[in-house]
Amino acid sequence: MLIKLLVDEDEIYWRHRKKDEELEWSHNSTHLVSQFAQCFSNAMVGSRSWIGALFNRSNTRRNADYLLTPIQEQRLQRLQERVNVPFDEARPDHQEALCSLWHCAFPNVSLKGLISDQWKEMGWQGPNPSTDFRGCGFISLENLLYFVRTYPTSFNRLMTKKGGKRATWEYPFAVAGINISYMLIQMLDLHSEKPRCLPGINFVRLLGEDEEAFDVLFCVAFEMMDAQWLAMCAEYMDFNEVLRATRLQLERELSLEDIHRIQDLPAYNLLYQ
Template sequence: MSNSEKESIRHRLGKGKKLTNEIPTKVEDDDDDKKEEQEQGNPIEHAIAAVVEYVGYFFAKLSKFLSSKFTDVNEENDGKLETKLSESGLETMVYIRSRLDVKYDETQREHVDMLKILWRSCFDEDGVEFPLASKSSSSSLAASERQQQPRLGHASEKWKDMGWQGTHPSTDLRGCGVFALENLVYFSQTRKDLFKVLVEKKNGKRSDWEYPFAAAGVNVTHELTKLLDVDGIIRNGSVDETLRVDKCVVGFLELVRRRRTTSSSNNNNDNDSSINGGSSFRRKEAFVAAFHELYCDAFEILDQEWLLAEATYMEFPKVLERTIRVKTREKLERFAEEVRGLHNE
């Protein structure tokens, strides 16, 4: 520690004494003893100051060391990574963003079929039939004209039992489009038991004012895409290849890579470097599957956090934020640290 720093600490710990440039003109016999006492001050205060300074020095060194280990981390930019995403990484994020732009359309059989899958997952055991599309009230319309009319049917009060806020899911799907529906369908088909448990709120002591399951699912999709900053990838209509990205984005792309590796090992004839349609389809399948799995995990954590907090409906935003912004982020950042650790070995 420099003399100037020591002097600064002494003055800060002093008892309100003002600094002075006056030079004493007279020195008494006991001036040396008094001067020594003034310099020493309170020994406990000096000891505390010394410890604080040492600890601060130690952590500054540790922070510098960690920064050198993760050379892409820019401390002045909130821990984001100054990195150039790979072509595969860019393709992943752009594709997910594009799925958010696909609006639910009842004239598309694929979209209606997804609703049927959800309906069967929830109500088949009750024997409740899927609500049929409403027919045109005008018999004078030609068949071709009727086919062009939007199918505004499938409305039912039973949709509310699944946790949609209205009598038809399309109202809730306006924000994230059909991608939120895809997430729910994947959940219902790959984790059937957990899906039923969460829909029917079977676990734990539940609140009298429960969160609506399906609407919560749309919110999980929305928050995950915000966490991954999919909107930040496209700048002025083009892809920015030198984006600053959070560690959680790197972690998510590692999940995609592992998913593709698993898929490739199960399809020995697949060549990821090829540009044929089959390979492209499998790449996109890996993108979406990795997001779906992250979605299912987040939804399970959401319910656990809800029960732990003994939350009510009005507290849902806080529970959702803790689930995505804390728990899910921590998970993805661990993956990112594993990757960067391997690269620096």
């Protein structure tokens, strides 16, 4: 029954690629989540000061014009092309990528097929993971593949829910990854010709330094989300609130003036804990 509840929430969340309004949270929980986000911020960066005024001016800079370097423009365009590729279960390369994800996550377990109850062990909602890609597309699978190949220890720790006091009903790992990919696309304003929000503007600068910046940011965001989950003692139905708190924290980190590489994010160190 719990799986059905999540399906219903996701159908609303993913339908027609709606804007950020789909990540609603209840009025009663807003103050509590803000407190946890602030506590998490302090724990992550210690005495490091936030560039509060810079962050608060993000709205005023949304319409500011700025120039991209040739490499920034090239890499942003490639990333936007990736964002616009839907997942197609009929494409052999997409099938191969999905199988690769399984074999990287469970190297000693044979996969019985692209449709199998085995997929639930990774946190997909049903036996056919293809149905979970609606609204975000192939890039979310690429993000998960990058995570397991680049940071396998972190990936497996989160997938198997090791560490911390866990809830009776945990968030489904793979579906959480798709939600995180979607959240990052919206947060960075990647559907625009070029980002107009401050985190997006700063991210393009990071992308100019490292073409894998988006994939690395996905891994960082996943670790941040899990840390928020534990800090908030969250339950199954709290996932959207946790994701919202994660977004707020990540926006703050992307607004620090001394972030010159994606590895400079305070939360990046979570990948090696």
